[in-house]
Amino acid sequence: KAGVTQTPRYLIKTRGQQVTLSCSPISGHRSVSWYQQTPGQGLQFLFEYFSETQRNKGNFPGRFSGRQFSNSRSEMNVSTLELGDSALYLCASSLLGGEQFFGPGTRLTVL
Amino acid sequence: AQTVTQSQPEMSVQEAETVTLSCTYDTSESDYYLFWYKQPPSRQMILVIRQEAYKQQNATENRFSVNFQKAAKSFSLKISDSQLGDAAMYFCAYRSANTGNQFYFGTGTSLTVIP
Numbered sequence: 001k002a003g004v005t006q007t008p009r010y011l012i013k014t015r016g017q018q019v020t021l022s023c024s025p026i027s028g029h030r031s032v033s034w035y036q037q038t039p040g041q042g043l044q045f046l047f048e049y050f051s052e053t054q055r056n057k058g059n060f061p062g063r064f065s066g067r068q069f070s071n072s073r074s075e076m077n078v079s080t081l082e083l084g085d086s087a088l089y090l091c092a093s094s095l096l097g098g099e100q101f102f103g104p105g106t107r108l109t110v111l
Numbered sequence: 112a113q114t115v116t117q118s119q120p121e122m123s124v125q126e127a128e129t130v131t132l133s134c135t136y137d138t139s140e141s142d143y144y145l146f147w148y149k150q151p152p153s154r155q156m157i158l159v160i161r162q163e164a165y166k167q168q169n170a171t172e173n174r175f176s177v178n179f180q181k182a183a184k185s186f187s188l189k190i191s192d193s194q195l196g197d198a199a200m201y202f203c204a205y206r207s208a209n210t211g212n213q214f215y216f217g218t219g220t221s222l223t224v225i226p
Contacts (some may be wrong), residue, residue, distance in 0.1 A: 031212045043202065054212040090156065093226035094212060099146060102156035 002027065004093050004103035012109045018079040021106045025072050025093030032074040033100060034066060037088040046089075049074055050096070078108075086110045113138045115205050117217035124193045125225050132188045132220045134203030142208035145179065150200040150219075159201070162186065164208075170210045184216075190222075198224045 005024045006067050013019050025032050034046040034054075045058035049068035066076040072093070078085055092100035114137045121135070126132035147159040151171055162170045162179050166191040169177050174194075178187045 033212065033214065035216075040218065043216040045213060045215070048212050050212065056117075056210075088154065092156075092214075096207075096212065099144075099158050099161055100214060101158075102148075104153075104155050 004091060004101055006089075006091050006103040006106050008106060009104065010107045010109075012111065013081050014026060014111050015081055015083050018077065019108060020075055020077045021089055021091075021108075023074045023076075023091030025074070025091075026101055029093035029095055029101070030072050031094045031096055032068055032072065033092045033094075034074070034076050035090040035092070036060075037090055037105070038086075043076075043090065046076065075094060077097060081110045083110050113140075113205050113207070113215045114149070115215050115217040116202050117201075117203055117220050119220045120218070121221045121223070123223040123225055124190070124197075126193055126195060128193055129191045130193055130222065131187060132190075132203075134186045134188070134217055136184050136186065136203070136205050136215075138184070138205065138207075140207055140209065142163070144206045144208060145177075146200065146204040146206070146214075147175070147177070147186075148202045148204060148216075149186045149197075150202065151196075152199070161205055193224050195224050195226060196204050 031050045033048040035043040048056040052068045068074045088105045090105045091103045094100045143164045145162045150156045174191045200219045205215045
């Protein structure tokens with residue numbers, strides 16, 4: 001079975017721009033979660049989608065949004081980028097109630 | 112909200128020795144799951160071990176074992192016979208059994224294995 005894939009792997013943007021990151025879960029997994037990882041902060045939960053519905057949301061501003069498609073693929077969008085948004089964004093998929101399987105992440109750098 | 116605390120930002124161990132990574136958590140729930148994840152320098156996060164709170168027996172996976180103390184809300188990871196490939200960031204994580212699939216992670220412990 002193919003693992004969780006994330007595209008792109010690396011991204012450089014400037015302040016004020018917007019960005020869309022993509023995540024394809026493991027086949028059969030309908031739950032997709034997104035995390036922001038920064039040094040010293042660990043993994044901060046962004047949101048979780050299940051069957052195209054956002055079930056949980058972390059404490060992030062409205063500039064961070066996401067969606068899930070009928071094939072369980074998910075995208076997250078960050079608008080009006082700030083320098084502090086530079087981070088590794090991780091996507092994880094799971095069966096309901098199971099452990100999360102992580103993708104390799106997208107490294108976003110905001111200049 | 113649940114919190115997970117890893118009080119050791121960095122640890123080191125001699126190859127072939129044993130090391131224990133600490134994790135404590137705060138919750139008012141009785142039914143939950145705990146996990147240890149490993150993130151090697153390549154960045155792909157992988158599951159090391161999982162513990163169900165309702166199980167008193169500590170989970171074991173080869174050289175990895177946990178010491179789960181539910182009353183103390185403690186969940187430490189023991190790595191025996193440490194190998195160079197064990198060098199990584201280790202994250203402790205909590206998931207409620209009742210409130211969806213949201214995971215709470217600690218800030219991680221960076222483990223160095225000294226040859």
